[in-house]
Amino acid sequence: MGGRLVNGTWYAEGYEPDADGRFVRQSSVFRDWTRDTEGARFRPEAGRFHLFVSLACPWAHRTLIMRQLRDLEHALPVSIVHPDMLDDGWEFREFPGSTPDPVLGARYMREIYQAADPGFTGRVTVPVLWDRREGTIVNNESRDILRMLDHDWRSVSPQPEPDFAPAALRDEVETTLDAIYEPINNGVYKCGFAQSQAAYEEAADDLFMALAHWDGVLSSQRFLCGNQLTEADICLYTTLVRFDAVYAVHFKCSQNRIVDYPNLWGYLRDLYQRPAFRETTDFTQIRRHYYVSHPFINPTQHIARMPEIDFKAAHDRDRLPEAR
Numbered sequence: 001m002g003g004r005l006v007n008g009t010w011y012a013e014g015y016e017p018d019a020d021g022r023f024v025r026q027s028s029v030f031r032d033w034t035r036d037t038e039g040a041r042f043r044p045e046a047g048r049f050h051l052f053v054s055l056a057c058p059w060a061h062r063t064l065i066m067r068q069l070r071d072l073e074h075a076l077p078v079s080i081v082h083p084d085m086l087d088d089g090w091e092f093r094e095f096p097g098s099t100p101d102p103v104l105g106a107r108y109m110r111e112i113y114q115a116a117d118p119g120f121t122g123r124v125t126v127p128v129l130w131d132r133r134e135g136t137i138v139n140n141e142s143r144d145i146l147r148m149l150d151h152d153w154r155s156v157s158p159q160p161e162p163d164f165a166p167a168a169l170r171d172e173v174e175t176t177l178d179a180i181y182e183p184i185n186n187g188v189y190k191c192g193f194a195q196s197q198a199a200y201e202e203a204a205d206d207l208f209m210a211l212a213h214w215d216g217v218l219s220s221q222r223f224l225c226g227n228q229l230t231e232a233d234i235c236l237y238t239t240l241v242r243f244d245a246v247y248a249v250h251f252k253c254s255q256n257r258i259v260d261y262p263n264l265w266g267y268l269r270d271l272y273q274r275p276a277f278r279e280t281t282d283f284t285q286i287r288r289h290y291y292v293s294h295p296f297i298n299p300t301q302h303i304a305r306m307p308e309i310d311f312k313a314a315h316d317r318d319r320l321p322e323a324r
């Protein structure tokens, strides 16, 4: 469930819907940028920055995939919160795959926000890109962090190629990121957190229309923006991989499963079978987080079984060309 800081003070509280019961996600507040230019305030450098994430969270998961694709595991260390997000919000507590916080030795993620801005007002979300030198948050928007690690960390990265939003495809990548955000990435939450039947129906219509659309697109091309893996694929992946295990049940995204879409399902297996995707995907943390953290929609907090789906089964995507 989580909560909010108001002028630096923590209040446990859920999500405030709009007048019609729709879930409204707050915009990210810290939007500075790491730039690889002489004299830049936040210049990428091995060991200077730190990433705070949850393995459960689809937004944070995006940044972990890019970090691994760019081989930045040593240059950019991470802290991983406990999967439960209840009255105290995200916490650093023992759980397989989770870590303590070596930066501030914090118990709660909100302490990171309080350290960056003692008068902060807003929700305490992950991912967070932290600067050890200034002791502040650089950015807490996954799409920005993804782009920074893709484009601005090349000189620090042992694996600076390929470009996951190359100039020739930049507009298409942006348009696709925008197109999948509301109906799909945020859409599953809008289904799950809808506080009226009408708000749920609206979100479910948009979600399943968008999935059908992209299933069609993927019938004749390997990736969302053509024959090349881009940031848009990373952003769709983190929602798709959670879909059948969690969203279909917990968020009532029940009309179809991903395994029911031949192209989306093949595409999802194709991505899952790449190390940066597979090794950052933790179904135990994912399932534990959602089923436990939202008692207002799952009061028993029982964790539903993992469906019998085989992400490692051969996929047929090699029939479609891939540019590297």
Ligand SMILES: N[C@@H](CCC(=O)N[C@@H](CS)C(=O)NCC(=O)O)C(=O)O
Residues within 6 Å of the ligand: 001, 002, 003, 027, 028, 056, 057, 058, 059, 060, 089, 123, 124, 125, 126, 127, 140, 141, 142, 143
């Ligand atoms: N727009 C943000 C959203 C991040 C976000 O909402 N993260 C969730 C986890 S899935 C969170 O930390 N929620 C805490 C809360 O709302 O209290 C991004 O993409 O980085």
